[in-house]
Amino acid sequence: MNYKILGFIFFVLIAFNGYGQKKDKDKKEKAKDSIVTDLNTGSFIKSKRPYNPLAPSKAAFYSAIVPGLGQIYNHSYWKLPIIYGGMGAAGYFYVTNNKYYHNYRDAFKRRQAGYTDDPYYDLNGDGEGPDVTDSSLENGQDYYQSNRDLSLLIFIGIYALNIIDANVDAHLKQFNINKDLTLQPYLEETDFYSTPDMGVSLTFHF
Structure with a gap:
């Protein structure tokens, strides 16, 4: 099994894992931050909470x-x-x-x-x-x-x-980018060689 196939399987697993973690969260849940684990990176992140304009x-x-x-x-x-x-x-x-x-x-x-x-x-x-x-x-x-x-x-x-x-x-402390910054793998076919290429996309939402 060559390295390209292994890489393809690796990216598919990451993509499947990342998409499986997407859940719709209610914006009216408790105002305090809760600590959750990002399975894509293995790091701890804070869940997004409603903005409180009077806090400052x-x-x-x-x-x-x-x-x-x-x-x-x-x-x-x-x-x-x-x-x-x-x-x-x-x-x-x-x-x-x-x-x-x-x-x-x-x-x-x-x-x-x-x-x-x-x-x-x-x-x-x-x-x-x-x-x-x-x-x-x-x-x-x-x-x-x-x-x-x-x-x-x-x-x-x-x-x-x-x-x-x-x-x-x-x-x-009210800035939170955990939903506005995504890092996802992708697989596409190049027009020149007609072979699949793997990559990672980094997306910002403003």
């Missing part, structure tokens, strides 16, 4: 109320550590920089008022000061203020990205 808005609204709630709605649980980790780190640096900003600002104000009792005046306790000059206090105040403001911007940015991600992810 709901996901964005949930994430706006509680960061990460939209990701839970989309079943993207792996994103929660990223969201809370980023917001937590930004919040921590905001609080820390804000604390040092106020310490340097208060010390600088007391220096300008003529006092020498701030924590930075005599750091080493030798009775001689100031150990930190007025200009250093002013520079430190500006430095921590800039870092504090940057931390706040990062926190707000992650919060906004959390909302955008929930909205976009809800859109993308």
